[in-house]
Amino acid sequence: xxxxxxxxxxxxxxxxxxxxxxxxxxxxxxxxxxxxxxxxxxxxxxxxxxxxxxxxxxxxxxxxxxxxxxxxxxxxxxxxxxxxxxxxxxxxxxxxxxxxxxxxxxxxxxxxxxxxxxxxxxxxxxxxxxxxxxxxxxxxxxxxxxxxxxxxxxxxxxxxxxxxxxxxxxxxxxxxxxxxxxxxxxxxxxxxxxxxxxxxxxxxxxxxxxxxxxxxxxxxxxxxxxxxxxxxxxxxxxxxxxxxxxxxxxxxxxxxxxxxxxxxxxxxxxxxxxxx
Amino acid sequence: xxxxxxxxxxxxxxxxxxxxxxxxxxxxxxxxxxxxxxxxxxxxxxxxxxxxxxxxxxxxxxxxxxxxxxxxxxxxxxxxxxxxxxxxxxxxxxxxxxxxxxxxxxxxxxxxxxxxxxxxxxxxxxxxxxxxxxxxxxxxxxxxxxxxxxxxxxxxxxxxxxxxxxxxxxxxxxxxxxxxxxxxxxxxxxxxxxxxxxxxxxxxxxxxxxxxxxxxxxxxxxxxxxxxxxxxxxxxxxxxxxxxxxxxxxxxxxxxxxx
Numbered sequence: 001x002x003x004x005x006x007x008x009x010x011x012x013x014x015x016x017x018x019x020x021x022x023x024x025x026x027x028x029x030x031x032x033x034x035x036x037x038x039x040x041x042x043x044x045x046x047x048x049x050x051x052x053x054x055x056x057x058x059x060x061x062x063x064x065x066x067x068x069x070x071x072x073x074x075x076x077x078x079x080x081x082x083x084x085x086x087x088x089x090x091x092x093x094x095x096x097x098x099x100x101x102x103x104x105x106x107x108x109x110x111x112x113x114x115x116x117x118x119x120x121x122x123x124x125x126x127x128x129x130x131x132x133x134x135x136x137x138x139x140x141x142x143x144x145x146x147x148x149x150x151x152x153x154x155x156x157x158x159x160x161x162x163x164x165x166x167x168x169x170x171x172x173x174x175x176x177x178x179x180x181x182x183x184x185x186x187x188x189x190x191x192x193x194x195x196x197x198x199x200x201x202x203x204x205x206x207x208x209x210x211x212x213x214x215x216x217x218x219x220x221x222x223x224x225x226x227x228x229x230x231x232x233x234x235x236x237x238x239x240x241x242x243x244x245x246x247x248x249x250x251x252x253x254x255x256x257x258x259x260x261x262x263x264x265x266x267x268x269x270x271x272x273x274x275x276x
Numbered sequence: 277x278x279x280x281x282x283x284x285x286x287x288x289x290x291x292x293x294x295x296x297x298x299x300x301x302x303x304x305x306x307x308x309x310x311x312x313x314x315x316x317x318x319x320x321x322x323x324x325x326x327x328x329x330x331x332x333x334x335x336x337x338x339x340x341x342x343x344x345x346x347x348x349x350x351x352x353x354x355x356x357x358x359x360x361x362x363x364x365x366x367x368x369x370x371x372x373x374x375x376x377x378x379x380x381x382x383x384x385x386x387x388x389x390x391x392x393x394x395x396x397x398x399x400x401x402x403x404x405x406x407x408x409x410x411x412x413x414x415x416x417x418x419x420x421x422x423x424x425x426x427x428x429x430x431x432x433x434x435x436x437x438x439x440x441x442x443x444x445x446x447x448x449x450x451x452x453x454x455x456x457x458x459x460x461x462x463x464x465x466x467x468x469x470x471x472x473x474x475x476x477x478x479x480x481x482x483x484x485x486x487x488x489x490x491x492x493x494x495x496x497x498x499x500x501x502x503x504x505x506x507x508x509x510x511x512x513x514x515x516x517x518x519x520x521x522x523x524x525x526x527x528x529x530x531x532x533x534x535x
Binding site: 057147152157 | 337364367377378392
């Protein structure tokens with residue numbers, strides 16, 4: 001019995017041109033797979049950093065250096081932004097409440113908004129833009145100039161040396177900056193509310209004290225802690241997996257800010273939803 | 277004990293049938309190589325033939341898809357990450373672009389391996405760093421940042437850093453690339469002197485600088501398409517009539533290797 005004959009060529013059979021629908025589905029599939037790969041790598045780098053948390057050397061000096069970089073060097077932008085955020089929010093709230101003759105509520109409203117939402121979220125976004133981008137750029141530059149390979153070659157774990165101190169510093173410092181943001185924001189609100197809009201000082205303070213309770217403050221600080229974890233992890237991840245020279249460093253830096261910012265905004269919703 | 281047939285010295289490193297691919301790029305295709313103990317082995321070959329990949333495998337920075345690598349009698353493939361890290365402590369590496377830490381001055385760069393792995397007093401660290409920098413002729417540059425150094429100086433700092441812990445193995449990844457001929461000759465001289473001062477040191481050099489390779493190496497391995505196609509003494513290469521070797525040594529466009 002004769003065998004079925006094959007075409008007399010070794011070349012693989014040509015695929016028919018993909019339709020628009022097929023190409024679209026392939027594109028979506030590629031993006032999903034790429035996203036899952038990114039998620040896996042971020043989780044992996046975070047897990048390695050956590051596993052290294054108490055592994056010697058603990059890197060106290062490097063962690064303090066990063067806390068100074070993330071925290072102290074972010075102070076001017078945090079102070080400026082928080083004061084003006086408190087001030088502008090007071091101004092807009094005053095105009096809205098004035099329509100109902102409820103101007104006295106301004107202090108409390110601004111206080112709750114600052115401690116629960118604006119403080120942690122704006123602090124997170126500012127730190128992601130200033131310190132997160134710099135961390136991604138620094139680690140990315142070290143990757144493309146073989147400095148991370150040099151660490152490996154010298155038997156120094158890059159996760160322990162580079163990633164752990166940055167994540168720990170971000171987690172510790174962002175809540176501190178947030179507390180400062182809340183305080184200075186309230187001062188800005190007080191200055192405009194009492195100083196410019198002539199609200200009653202005792203009423204402003206009473207509403208602020210009565211409406212803002214410890215739950216609001218702890219919720220905001222918890223959010224800040226999560227945002228710090230996001231900023232440190234995403235920045236280190238983007239820097240650590242940088243490829244492609246100077247252009248790659250630029251892309252990693254931009255991507256670090258974008259991904260951190262989006263992750264902060266999304267996680268903010270879920271935390272707000274989960275916590276009363 | 278396995279003896280290297282080219283130099284007659286015992287094998288320090290052995291690659292046996294090593295394959296490595298990156299995606300669809302099959303870089304190493306069954307690499308077999310013996311690196312003799314206490315000698316300088318040069319790995320030559322065109323760009324992209326897997327020379328740097330070969331070096332990274334022996335430090336455990338890359339794992340082969342197939343094949344085995346032995347450091348003495350130890351099979352690196354059977355070591356866990358912690359044990360591999362201990363193996364790396366026996367190596368010194370001079371990177372192509374030196375890979376110095378930008379944020380540290382020369383002193384801190386050279387002291388870095390000591391501070392990470394030893395518990396010497398600051399006086400001992402200072403003495404060792406000073407001696408290492410004197411050996412590479414950079415005593416005056418101790419407080420300069422890498423960005424303030426020339427290419428040749430950076431490579432010499434890289435060599436001082438690689439030597440600071442007195443390694444058993446010293447790997448050079450294109451140590452003279454980017455240097456002018458005079459600086460290249462000075463670097464070659466430094467590599468040769470380093471080897472002469474440390475008879476037990478096993479050195480591996482990746483280089484395109486054929487003049488230097490033939491002058492300082494004890495053994496030369498020629499990689500083509502991820503395999504060693506020729507190995508021998510520098511004299512063997514200098515006198516060979518093989519078309520591949522002649523073309524590579526002459527840097528000629530005419531020959532079996534096409535651009």
